[in-house]
Amino acid sequence: MQVIASPALSRRLFLxxxxxxxxxxxxxxxxxxxxxxxxxxxxxxxxxVVDVQNCFIDGGTLPVKGGAEVVPVINKLAxxxxxxxxxxxxxxxxxxxxxxAHAGKKPFETTALPYGTxxxxxxxxxxxSDDAGLHKDLKLPTASLIIRKGHNKNxxxxxxxxxxxxxxxxxxxxxLKERGINTVFVTGLATDFCVAWTAMDxxxxxxxxYVIEDATRGIDLNGSLAAAWKQMTDAGVKRIQAxxxx
Numbered sequence: 001m002q003v004i005a006s007p008a009l010s011r012r013l014f015l016x017x018x019x020x021x022x023x024x025x026x027x028x029x030x031x032x033x034x035x036x037x038x039x040x041x042x043x044x045x046x047x048x049v050v051d052v053q054n055c056f057i058d059g060g061t062l063p064v065k066g067g068a069e070v071v072p073v074i075n076k077l078a079x080x081x082x083x084x085x086x087x088x089x090x091x092x093x094x095x096x097x098x099x100x101a102h103a104g105k106k107p108f109e110t111t112a113l114p115y116g117t118x119x120x121x122x123x124x125x126x127x128x129s130d131d132a133g134l135h136k137d138l139k140l141p142t143a144s145l146i147i148r149k150g151h152n153k154n155x156x157x158x159x160x161x162x163x164x165x166x167x168x169x170x171x172x173x174x175x176l177k178e179r180g181i182n183t184v185f186v187t188g189l190a191t192d193f194c195v196a197w198t199a200m201d202x203x204x205x206x207x208x209x210y211v212i213e214d215a216t217r218g219i220d221l222n223g224s225l226a227a228a229w230k231q232m233t234d235a236g237v238k239r240i241q242a243x244x245x246x
Contacts, residue, residue: 039210040246046083046181048160049074050188050195052138053089055131061124064190066217068135073215073242074187075139080245083181084140085172087160087188087198089125090132090148097156098123115165118156127151147172159197161205173205183208185245191218192228199237210238212245 041047052074054060057067078084091097099107099120107122125132147170149157156164161172176184184207186199195216202209211232218225229239 038246039240039244041081041183041185043082044181045081045183045185046085046176047074047077047081048184048186048188048198049084049086049138049140049143050160050186050198051087051089051125051190052135052188053125053131054133054135055089055125056189057135061122061131064217064219067189070188070215070217071135071137073212075137077185077187077212077215077242077245078140078142081185082142083179084143085145085147085160085176086134086140086143087147087149087194088132088134089150089157090127091123091125091150092153093126094153095123095126095150095156096154097121097150113154113156113164115155118164125150145172145175158194159201160194161198161201173207176207182206183210185210185212187212187215189217191216192220192224196228196232199232200235203235203237208238209236210240212240212242214241 052067052070055062056064058065060067094101096113097118097120099105099109100123102111102120105111105120107120109120110117111120112118147160149160149163149170152163155168158164161170162168163170176182184199184202186195186202186209188195191211191213195211199209199211218228220226233239
């Protein structure tokens with residue numbers, strides 16, 4: 001199943017301003033063990049592992065500092081979840097979000113695409129390349145679905161739920177709801193972009209959403225990490241640590 005996802009217009013504009021400037025100058029679906037201060041996910045909960053790929057790890061084409069550090073944390077968390085979904089950036093060669101696809105443009109500049117302002121990235125996570133592969137040490141034995149996003153050559157993707165045009169659904173929401181899942185725990189890369197927008201779209205679609213902070217790493221361009229946390233908090237996303245999961 002290949003699907004793509006991304007943010008609404010206001011969030012795309014936030015991305016454009018922070019990335020371009022920065023680099024060119026409810027408890028449904030789980031049991032709460034209050035005495036221990038921990039949360040025990042149940043059959044109505046899912047762990048979403050966002051883009052833990054070679055391209056976003058040190059040595060990749062678009063690395064997030066400390067990206068590999070999330071792998072052992074996520075592997076440990078996986079033991080607590082019977083439902084796991086993985087996302088994978090899966091761009092075509094010459095993708096519209098690549099600076100190389102636009103004459104005279106450089107990475108981290110912006111351009112106008114039919115769905116709004118688009119930040120232009122270095123070529124990364126090209127379909128079938130080692131760069132696009134999941135990190136070799138990621139161990140998720142109960143993962144049941146991989147959402148491959150960004151395979152539409154003309155549309156970028158961030159959120160696991162909705163494409164960059166802000167209206168085309170990836171199918172993830174329907175998959176989760178048909179399985180009776182109403183709570184998601186989001187991990188992966190990067191906190192202030194794909195993780196944040198996945199969590200915020202989850203809330204918009206009616207899910208209870210948590211971001212497990214120490215199972216993510218951010219880019220933090222000119223305050224983008226703090227801005228993303230504020231947006232998530234305002235959207236009702238809950239911020240927790242891996243130690244909060246039983």
